[in-house]
Amino acid sequence: MSTGGITSLTVAETLDKLRRREVSGDEVWRAYHERTQTLDPQIKAYLHLPPPEGSRSGRTAGGASPAGYGAGGEGLPPVDVHASLQDIPYALKDNMCVAGIPCTCGSRILEGYVPPYDATAVRRLDAAGARLLGKTNMDEFAMGSSCEHSAFFPTRNPWNLDLVPGGSSGGSAAAVAADMAAFALGSDTGGSVRQPAAFCGVVGLKPTYGLVSRYGLVAFASSLDQIGPFTKDVTDCALVMSALAGHDPLDSTSAPRTATDYAASLRPEVKGLRFGLPREYMGEGIQPGVRAAVEDAVEVLCGLGAVVEECSLPHTSYGVATYYIIAPAEASANLARFDGMRYGYRAKGNHELQELYETTRSEGFGPEVKRRIMIGTYVLSAGYYDAYYLRAQRVRTLVKRDFEAAFARFDALIGPTTPTVAFALGANMDDPLQMYLNDVFTLPVNLAGLPGLTLPCGFADGLPVGLQLIGPHFGEPLLFRVGYALEGALGIRNPKPPVSPSAAAVSERGAS
Numbered sequence: 001m002s003t004g005g006i007t008s009l010t011v012a013e014t015l016d017k018l019r020r021r022e023v024s025g026d027e028v029w030r031a032y033h034e035r036t037q038t039l040d041p042q043i044k045a046y047l048h049l050p051p052p053e054g055s056r057s058g059r060t061a062g063g064a065s066p067a068g069y070g071a072g073g074e075g076l077p078p079v080d081v082h083a084s085l086q087d088i089p090y091a092l093k094d095n096m097c098v099a100g101i102p103c104t105c106g107s108r109i110l111e112g113y114v115p116p117y118d119a120t121a122v123r124r125l126d127a128a129g130a131r132l133l134g135k136t137n138m139d140e141f142a143m144g145s146s147c148e149h150s151a152f153f154p155t156r157n158p159w160n161l162d163l164v165p166g167g168s169s170g171g172s173a174a175a176v177a178a179d180m181a182a183f184a185l186g187s188d189t190g191g192s193v194r195q196p197a198a199f200c201g202v203v204g205l206k207p208t209y210g211l212v213s214r215y216g217l218v219a220f221a222s223s224l225d226q227i228g229p230f231t232k233d234v235t236d237c238a239l240v241m242s243a244l245a246g247h248d249p250l251d252s253t254s255a256p257r258t259a260t261d262y263a264a265s266l267r268p269e270v271k272g273l274r275f276g277l278p279r280e281y282m283g284e285g286i287q288p289g290v291r292a293a294v295e296d297a298v299e300v301l302c303g304l305g306a307v308v309e310e311c312s313l314p315h316t317s318y319g320v321a322t323y324y325i326i327a328p329a330e331a332s333a334n335l336a337r338f339d340g341m342r343y344g345y346r347a348k349g350n351h352e353l354q355e356l357y358e359t360t361r362s363e364g365f366g367p368e369v370k371r372r373i374m375i376g377t378y379v380l381s382a383g384y385y386d387a388y389y390l391r392a393q394r395v396r397t398l399v400k401r402d403f404e405a406a407f408a409r410f411d412a413l414i415g416p417t418t419p420t421v422a423f424a425l426g427a428n429m430d431d432p433l434q435m436y437l438n439d440v441f442t443l444p445v446n447l448a449g450l451p452g453l454t455l456p457c458g459f460a461d462g463l464p465v466g467l468q469l470i471g472p473h474f475g476e477p478l479l480f481r482v483g484y485a486l487e488g489a490l491g492i493r494n495p496k497p498p499v500s501p502s503a504a505a506v507s508e509r510g511a512s
């Protein structure tokens, strides 16, 4: 058959075609590869792609050899994977390690760094048969909400090339939205999977803290970071999570749980389930079009027999301030290892040791990362620790208790993923606080370690709106069930942005 339409399919649809032998693994690979070669010059989702001739094995993104797991991989326990993703091409955020392929974290300071080992998430996808297409652009060290803090170039939103795709995992979101990957992985510390998924009209999950191993994920804020998938629909999200989730002895924060078959939770049954709609998520600052789309989705959910009641998460307004103390504090410690000695970039010239550290870090880190390191160092310093860091930890407990109280009454919470739809490139670059406010509905979920699923629920000004479902710890099966039911009832599944390789070629000509 012609490979023309393969890239528009979901993972589940592609697996079905592969099983029926209507298409081969190589054809699927070639279709994605060709689309990416033609379309990515416009969107710029990828930082590292395989060479133009393509490859038989997905392990060759960036031209490395497809040889095993590299030096650090031998002797690792076998992975127990609950889903086959055989021959499914995927994209990986460039803060996860793959042996033999550069890992930049969107930063100059990692220039030339090639990890000698694989992230456990990558090993698990490998074990499920998925093929790595390439590594995607991101805000430097995952600090940002627009992908504009990448040291290399900004990524564009496939729905409108003048808009940001969101961040920090903007490249992964844009790649899936534009059918340049069947699915992708990102990381979510305060919203970096859910916010770009919402902006690009795809499904994104921030799993429960500890559910997905972080071994081989470059640390940003260790008490908050989680790896999560971007997919074209909810079914795919459950499939990918069935391959990804599971205990890993190499990550001390990994939950001691066995792998789960999340696809089993995909029943459109929500009758009698109780949902809380936090009033703090629907108040000031939310765009009218976003509010309207969420209200419509709530109505549809009620129509399916669920009960939705307004509730309160009273400490929501402290979330941003709390997060922007805790995350930079942890980042300032985690980023101390980039000193020009062990990884990547080292300042040129002859320097004394201290001067070498300083020059390397001054030249290697971008402005947002420097801002975070300074905030983090400040809030941890002797005179200010109690006033900032300790107090933020206490408020974090209050945020967690808000959720505990809500889950005593409700099965799950529902609300918008972000206050606005995607904004213009450059719009928030001079105003860090405005940029931080993007995460007002996503970061409380990280502070409490909960799972959050976003799915497209409608459109405002022609741009996708994300609906966020928040569950109790390890409540992913419930979120998938609700998401699956809603996706069907709303009739919004795998929506397509108005980009195509030919449109890209035309606008390229128009630009020249």
Ligand code: GLN
Residues within 6 Å of the ligand: 142, 143, 144, 145, 167, 168, 187, 188, 189, 190, 191, 192, 193, 220, 327, 439
């Ligand atoms: N936008 C938030 C930040 O800049 C969250 C980033 C993330 O989740 N990695 O820190």
